[in-house]
Amino acid sequence: MRRPLVAANWKMHGSCPRVQAYLEALLPRVDGSSAEVVVCVPFPLLPIAAMIASGSPVAIGAQNCHWQEEGPFTGEVAPPMLAELGVAWVIVGHSERRRFFGETDETARQRAEGGQRAGLSVIYCLGETLEERERGATLDVLDRQSGFLGGLDPAHLAVAYEPVWAIGTGRNATPEQAQEAHAFLRERLATSFGNAGGAVRILYGGSVTPANAAALLAQRDVDGALVGGASLDVEGFSAIIRSAPGHVRG
Numbered sequence: 001m002r003r004p005l006v007a008a009n010w011k012m013h014g015s016c017p018r019v020q021a022y023l024e025a026l027l028p029r030v031d032g033s034s035a036e037v038v039v040c041v042p043f044p045l046l047p048i049a050a051m052i053a054s055g056s057p058v059a060i061g062a063q064n065c066h067w068q069e070e071g072p073f074t075g076e077v078a079p080p081m082l083a084e085l086g087v088a089w090v091i092v093g094h095s096e097r098r099r100f101f102g103e104t105d106e107t108a109r110q111r112a113e114g115g116q117r118a119g120l121s122v123i124y125c126l127g128e129t130l131e132e133r134e135r136g137a138t139l140d141v142l143d144r145q146s147g148f149l150g151g152l153d154p155a156h157l158a159v160a161y162e163p164v165w166a167i168g169t170g171r172n173a174t175p176e177q178a179q180e181a182h183a184f185l186r187e188r189l190a191t192s193f194g195n196a197g198g199a200v201r202i203l204y205g206g207s208v209t210p211a212n213a214a215a216l217l218a219q220r221d222v223d224g225a226l227v228g229g230a231s232l233d234v235e236g237f238s239a240i241i242r243s244a245p246g247h248v249r250g
């Protein structure tokens with residue numbers, strides 16, 4: 001069974017007062033929502049976010065984690081440090097990490113494993129670049145990237161299909177393009193996890209807004225959204241949450 005999952009990715013935005021005001025406005029708005037809601041903020045904002053959201057239906061997520069529990073890795077954050085704060089989710093393999101910080105399929109996979117070992121649920125990002133889509137390689141890329149999911153715990157995994165050309169560009173995938181990619185990923189999850197793959201939510205990410213969310217989320221295999229820019233505005237993010245279908249799938 002797949003309950004819609006709507007996650008905010010604040011990227012490198014925010015401040016303590018801002019996250020406090022945001023969550024205080026968001027919490028009453030998600031009461032009774034059909035969707036599960038996660039807010040992923042920069043590391044320094046996690047303690048205050050986790051404290052405010054504690055006991056509420058909103059879960060807090062980080063945007064990255066290392067794979068080891070501790071060690072000489074300057075600038076990295078260990079998964080148990082996140083779990084200790086009450087952080088429930090972590091994003092791994094985001095295309096901005098891949099593009100600007102040398103993240104690869106292998107390191108994304110390791111980070112996912114490390115996060116799950118510490119009890120975190122993982123949003124695992126993948127998706128093709130514009131060049132890959134234009135030369136017809138989209139499904140080959142998704143095939144390669146999703147090949148790294150096998151062996152992870154499907155009960156604590158969501159996959160985010162984020163076409164790189166749609167991220168932060170204002171040019172979202174059409175609902176049909178998203179559905180095609182998600183249906184392909186659904187099959188790959190069934191190969192990797194058998195029946196348990198049917199419970200893994202596949203989120204769409206890339207220029208999701210209140211205006212396009214309902215059409216994207218209505219697609220059969222689009223189980224939620226990972227929202228960047230539009231998640232920074234609490235009204236807009238609440239509207240996206242309300243666009244989620246009111247039923248579970250699977």
Ligand code: PGA
Nearest residue numbers: 167168206207227228229
């Ligand atoms: P965007 O970002 O909604 O601003 O396109 C999505 C993401 O990068 O997760």
